[in-house]
Amino acid sequence: MSGSVRTSLEEAMRRSRTAxxxxxxxLEDDGRLPDGHDIVAFGSLARFELTPQSDLDWLVVTSEARSFDAAPLIETLRSQLVDGVTLSEPGSSRLxxxxxxxxxxVTPIGLQEDTNHTTTRRILFLEESVSLARPALHAQALRGVLDAYVKAKDGSDRIPRYLLNDIIRYWRTIAVDYQAKATQKNPKALRYLKLLIPRKLCxxxxxxxxxxLHSGVAACDDPVDYLLDQYSTPALERLLDLLARIARDGDDTVKEKCERIAIAASRFIESSGSADWRAAIEADFRGDARKESADFGAMRTLGKQLHADLCGIFHAEPFDSFSREYMVI
Incomplete structure (x- = not known):
């Protein structure tokens, strides 16, 4: 990975850790959050991709029966996590x-009661969440999610298909939901580019x-312990670790693909931190020449190249055997 790309990604990770x-x-100094309650952040903060334009997506996750109004605490956090900026509130979906x-x-997984909201919260908790108050409670809840998937494994596969299938299901769901939301009046260009780059990379x-786990690179006695460690690591770090492993064992063509994937991640994080860029892509999206425009069009082209590079990696060894066994049918 080139020095400039690494520096850009490291800056995003540093900003997120600091926040x-x-x-x-x-929250510790405030003291109002009751025992048994955690404030859990999602989105770019949890992925370690925080920018001044990010939302602060959050849930209060509790092991207690009573609820808690976290709104005053959240108002304080929104104004303190990035210098000189008040992070945006979550969207109106009530997710x-x-x-x-x-x-x-963890209840339920699958069948009719497992709605878009329950599936989305569960998978996002797994793949991109971070505790803002009580990491031990967060780790306990994450272990509970992983236990629910791993205990359903019948022992015939090295990896829990139940978990993999739900991750795939969620990815397909947000792709379908993008199209359903495309007719709404909300900003469309950013949602499209997020699907093309950061959501795909997540x-x-x-x-x-x-x-x-499938490839044997990760040797573990307890799959839940291994997966807990992995999913406690921010998504951006997991991605960069995977790219480093693939590049280390690959030829020059594979190394180039890995470099371009890292560049796509870096450029999106940099661009999405600019309010001017966000306004420009929405303006481009309404124009006839949007596919070739300087802002939206350039990022779309980067996303298309990202897709080609990911396909090149997923359909070649050592990833190909995993893709054929678990991800095609």
């Missing part, structure tokens, strides 16, 4: 900004631990 430390210090129990994350980072 998480600040949030934990603020975030509420209190849920630990049990809500999906890759989410199956990376299962690929490493």
């Amino acid at each position: 998480i430390v600040a949030a934990r210090r603020t 975030f900004g509420e209190t849920i129990s630990v049990d809500d994350l 999906y890759v980072a989410s199956i990376a631990p299962l690929y490493l």
